[in-house]
């Protein structure tokens with residue numbers, strides 16, 4: 001769902017990545033630094049590492065880029081390291097090893113003032129439990145970040161009023177959070193994050209406390225905002241459907257590692273290992289995979305001139321409808337060029353999973369490659385995950401005590417001040433699938 005307009009906010013280079021993360025580690029526990037530094041320790045499964053060192057490697061050697069204007073989803077079961085990873089991006093949690101840059105600037109080298117500016121202006125966080133100031137009105141909650149920035153009262157209230165309307169809360173400006181529904185509160189959290197016009201929005205499972213209908217509303221709200229503004233977003237979820245709906249790309253985490261990084265179509269169509277395969281098994285493939293995965297080369301010139309025309313991004317589900325309605329195969333068209341043909345048997349094969357989508361994708365009629373999976377992405381992945389051994393080692397400790405102290409003078413920023421209570425509820429929450437569960441339990 002890459003937006004059409006450029007992200008607003010920072011003085012970033014036009015097309016470089018927003019975040020660049022390279023070899024990032026976060027290890028909790030005594031003498032944490034020795035874990036990434038020692039290949040023998042670094043290679044230990046979670047349970048053994050804990051038994052031998054008392055340490056938990058929440059993020060293990062993770063590398064990725066967040067591209068400008070994309071929605072980058074971090075997905076994984078409870079305890080897989082999602083929150084830790086995203087909090088490391090702005091050093092709400094201090095990384096143990098590795099490099100992080102925002103617009104090319106080294107985040108790990110930032111001094112306090114620079115870090116504060118990063119969190120206030122460039123990367124705003126939306127939390128699961130809202131983190132609103134209970135004694136302030138909706139309007140003042142939204143204006144709060146602007147107040148901290150030093151904006152005058154009239155100006156900030158005007159700007160806040162615009163954002164309150166933007167997230168669909170016009171008329172509720174003077175309510176206190178206690179008199180709002182969960183969905184409304186989360187909209188306030190969203191408006192508050194947007195108020196500072198950050199270059200990137202970081203969402204830590206913002207909708208998981210909401211009931212399904214309100215959750216869907218909020219997802220649509222995010223899609224709409226992204227479409228309108230093209231703002232870069234990093235979105236954590238343990239819900240595969242949410243990830244598929246929102247993500248331009250998804251990083252799937254397990255035990256602190258990214259086991260696959262790719263588009264929804266790549267993750268569903270070409271799972272990197274059995275773990276990912278189990279994760280995506282129940283996804284309706286026809287709604288995620290595109291016609292590119294089902295098309296073949298035209299049999300002859302006549303075929304390129306007949307049949308309904310589909311865009312290369314059309315889903316298999318849309319193609320089924322077109323083919324059924326026309327009673328003939330459909331053409332996949334890139335403007336005037338016919339890239340290939342999709343017919344009923346090939347579409348059924350995709351649904352049945354009887355062909356691997358990356359295999360058998362033909363060259364297009366004019367010889368251009370028509371494959372869907374970008375080769376480089378899957379090549380970086382580790383091999384088959386050991387489902388049995390690692391899952392056993394997940395510790396049950398909750399919270400991130402002491403890790404996000406906030407900088408001096410930062411206590412007034414709701415997101416940061418709320419971090420410890422926010423974290424405390426998460427890893428052990430009873431209704432959440434845990435890493436030790438079977439993956440399909442999460443979907």
Ligand SMILES: Nc1ncnc2c1ncn2[C@@H]1O[C@H](COP(=O)(O)OP(=O)(O)OP(=O)(O)O)[C@@H](O)[C@H]1O
Nearest residue numbers: 028058078079080081082083084399400401426427
């Ligand atoms: N302060 C801490 N001390 C020790 N271990 C921690 C700390 N914070 C997190 N962990 C551990 O690090 C791992 C990753 O935790 P994290 O909160 O990042 O997971 P998560 O994927 O966000 O989970 P959830 O979906 O439940 O929010 C877990 O094993 C967790 O118990």
Ligand SMILES: [Mg+2]
Nearest residue numbers: 082083084426
């Ligand atoms: Mg979390």
